[in-house]
Amino acid sequence: MTSSKKVEKPEGAYIKKGRLYVKAVFTGFRRGKRNQHENTALLKLDGVNARRETNFYLGKRCAYVYKAKNKTLVPGQKRLNRVRILWGKVTRAHGKSGSVRAKFRRNLPPKALGRRIRVMLYPSRI
């Protein structure tokens, strides 16, 4: 953000931001053998392998980040961007092996199957 006065920022302000989300994969929709319900997505979180470990992630926001052909405005950015996001949240655990159910504001597109989903660290409860 350019300002009329040149403000000296401390040296500590210029460190690059690292990853602040947990990597997850969209493994599929909630389903029985023959019926699937697209309103709930199943996510496999990186490094989470037991049901009791999923407690930390309940309620956390998740984002499916993808790129599109047309550029659009992204909040917080001035330039038009190809990046788009579908937001959702982790609702509950799924099964015994650390998978998790998530609901997105709009259902995830099936082309997201097997793709990366970001599970953020907020809303934080610690």
Next chain:
Amino acid sequence: MSTPSTKAVPTGDKSKKTTTTTTVVKTTTTTTKQPQQKSLSTLAVGSKVKKPKTTASGKKVVNSHSNRLLSNNGLMRFSRGRMFQRRALYRISKWKDERAKLKGDKTKKTAGSIQKKKQRLSPLKKKSIGGERNGKERLVRTKRFPRYYPTEERPKKFSVKRKKFSTHPRRFRSSLTPGTVVILVAGKHAGKRVVVVKHLSSGLLLVTGPYKFNGAPLRRVNQIYVIATSTKLDLSAGKFDELDDKFFKRVRPAKKDAEKDIFDTKKEKPKLREERNQAQVNVDKVVVNAVKTHADSRLLRRYLKSRFQLWNGVLPHKLQF
């Protein structure tokens, strides 16, 4: 679930329990005498238990006709009227005196009640009327009858008892005490480790980098975008009373003339008020001092300058913050 009596009855009396359990048979008889506290099981048939007038220590034995809770939700064993009888207050001079006082004072129904004296207006009042042959005065109602009687009940107004959100109590996580080092997890300063300065009345936290360390300013932040660590600083030296929500509220620029707006394509950059810059300096002084005097000051300084991030193998649910 029976409550123990307040005065100890001598244990030498074998046939009497020291609890105020009363049998149903005993209480239904309305007696002028104070009913005795006996347990059926311990009485022999036809026996009469004599209650000692004084305890072993010489104190007078007083029957505590105490009520007891029947259940968790506040039901008492004896009603108010029944308790009055059991306690036989009408025999006690103090009560008698109070009643005598109340009898004289017609404004009060009970000793404890505060009653406003009702101004009773007469329902009719005299009103003078003009005109020769109209009989100069007429009796008219002081309060008129309503002009309209609705056939349906009017919709009830918003209940006053429901609290507005602004008056709701704000709760803070116990891990977020002032002086805690905290990781910002969202927003412009995500990943930075900052220090909690204060709890604000709106439920937000006031945090500062300090600015010198990581460029994070004195800023309000919601608790849900913050991970508390176990590192705590001692900020008791500083007083931050003037820093409240009003202080940090965004000040919208006053509306300019319409003419100026059309040609003025440049938007004025919002500049921080001087007092906010000053507040930043003052607060940071306290925080930096706290860091200096901390046992691990060197480590802490570098800790606050660093960023939090996740990398391969680091799992937040396994981290000890």
